[in-house]
Amino acid sequence: QVQLVESGGGLVQAGGSLRLSCAASGRTFSSSIMGWFRQAPGKEREFVAAINRSGGSTYYADSVKGRFTISRDNAKSTVYLQMNSLKPEDTAVYYCAADRFVGTATMRIPINYDYWGQGTQVTVSS
Numbered sequence: 001q002v003q004l005v006e007s008g009g010g011l012v013q014a015g016g017s018l019r020l021s022c023a024a025s026g027r028t029f030s031s032s033i034m035g036w037f038r039q040a041p042g043k044e045r046e047f048v049a050a051i052n053r054s055g056g057s058t059y060y061a062d063s064v065k066g067r068f069t070i071s072r073d074n075a076k077s078t079v080y081l082q083m084n085s086l087k088p089e090d091t092a093v094y095y096c097a098a099d100r101f102v103g104t105a106t107m108r109i110p111i112n113y114d115y116w117g118q119g120t121q122v123t124v125s126s
Contacts, residue, residue, distance in 0.1 A: 002026040002098050002115040009094060009120030012086055016124070020081040022096030022117055029077040033102045036070060036081045037110055038092035038122075045095070047108040049081060059107060064090075086124045093119040 008020040020036070035050040049070040050059045058070050069082040079096055097113035106112045 002028055002032065004096050004098060004115055004117035006094065006096050006117040006120040009122045011123045011125065014086060014088055014124055014126050016086050017082070017084045018086065018122060020083065020094055020096075020120060020122075022079045022081075024077045024079070024098060026077075028100060029098070030074040032098040032100050032115075033107060034070075034072055034079040035097045035099075035102075035107060035113060036079075036094060037097060038090075038094045039119075040092040043092075045110045047110070048094070050107045051079065059104070061108075083122070086122075088124045088126045090122060091124050092122060094122050095119045 003025040004022050006022045012018055036048040037045050038048050039045040047061050048064055049068055051070045051072050055072045067085045072079040096117045098115040099113040102112045
């Protein structure tokens with residue numbers, strides 16, 4: 001069992017930055033693929049970024065590539081999402097997710113993750 005708790009959301013002006021954190025409990029963090037997803041009102045949950053177990057490989061949605069950076073600290077059981085050059089369209093609830101078996105072909109699909117955090121709101125004003 002893995003419990004995930006996100007933090008770091010808030011209100012920021014366009015062009016600003018935020019750093020989200022997701023702290024995991026349980027013994028399987030270092031063996032889990034970690035992902036960040038977001039969901040805006042009236043829209044489906046969408047993939048933002050993912051990172052492999054070692055942190056050596058990262059994957060991004062085209063909409064955030066070059067602006068967001070995912071990283072992890074296995075010693076702290078925490079995954080991060082550094083968000084720069086934020087845009088109003090980045091406004092959403094951001095969720096972290098974990099799964100031990102999701103692969104590169106399926107990591108962009110929310111249903112493939114077993115564990116989810118409660119989400120943190122990110123609001124970008126224009």
